[in-house]
Amino acid sequence: EVQLVESGGGFVQPGGSLRLSCAASGFTFTYYWVHWVRQVPGKGLVWVSRINSDGISTSYADSVKGRFTISRDNAKKTVYLQLNSLRVEDTAVYYCTRAQYSGPGGFDYWGQGTLVTVSS
Amino acid sequence: QSALTQPASVSGSPGQSITISCTGTSNDVGRYNYVTWFQQHPGKAPRLMIYDVSDRWSGVSNRFSGSKSGNTASLTISGLQAEDEADYYCSSYTSNTTQVFGGGTKLTVL
Numbered sequence: 001e002v003q004l005v006e007s008g009g010g011f012v013q014p015g016g017s018l019r020l021s022c023a024a025s026g027f028t029f030t031y032y033w034v035h036w037v038r039q040v041p042g043k044g045l046v047w048v049s050r051i052n053s054d055g056i057s058t059s060y061a062d063s064v065k066g067r068f069t070i071s072r073d074n075a076k077k078t079v080y081l082q083l084n085s086l087r088v089e090d091t092a093v094y095y096c097t098r099a100q101y102s103g104p105g106g107f108d109y110w111g112q113g114t115l116v117t118v119s120s
Numbered sequence: 121q122s123a124l125t126q127p128a129s130v131s132g133s134p135g136q137s138i139t140i141s142c143t144g145t146s147n148d149v150g151r152y153n154y155v156t157w158f159q160q161h162p163g164k165a166p167r168l169m170i171y172d173v174s175d176r177w178s179g180v181s182n183r184f185s186g187s188k189s190g191n192t193a194s195l196t197i198s199g200l201q202a203e204d205e206a207d208y209y210c211s212s213y214t215s216n217t218t219q220v221f222g223g224g225t226k227l228t229v230l
Binding site for chain 2: 037044045046047050059061062095097100103104105106107108110111113
């Protein structure tokens with residue numbers, strides 16, 4: 001069974017940092033790109049970042065570029081999202097999701113999400 | 121990258137059909153056949169329904185279908201059931217090699 005489990009969310013003050021983790025199981029992790037998507041409670045889904053299967057290629061939404069960093073450890077079957085210089089508007093549930101296939105593939109499996117709250 | 125445009129809400133009675141539109145640009149929906157549709161119930165993670173414009177994901181009822189014309193993709197749900205009441209989101213691959221979502225559509229089954 002494919003599973004993605006996020007962790008690392010929590011409460012942080014503006015300007016602070018957090019590292020989110022996404023632990024994968026049930027599939028050959030090294031084959032798949034992984035994305036992060038966030039959702040402000042009660043609002044829509046917003047794409048945040050993605051990383052390719054070997055970790056060499058990454059991409060970010062303009063709203064997080066320069067502040068967030070995505071990485072992966074294929075030996076640990078885990079993707080990370082480092083969140084720096086956090087802003088109140090970064091408050092959201094962060095989901096990791098697997099791309100169905102490399103490149104333009106849409107998202108087939110999702111984690112349960114981890115809540116990040118940025119507030120003073 | 122601007123979000124794709126979806127109607128905020130649609131509604132229909134049980135047994136009826138509804139269609140949700142998803143309008144993008146020539147840099148996303150209009151350029152690629154990589155449009156995906158998701159269903160999300162309150163407090164739950166999104167669930168893949170349709171991928172690559174019109175392919176149904178495993179286990180998805182054949183009451184759900186997808187299509188595309190120009191810069192607009194559409195999700196049609198036929199034979200509406202109470203359990204279909206949820207939020208629906210489209211997404212598309214973009215020319216920037218990123219992904220973009222629509223703003224979401226709340227489906228109410230009357």
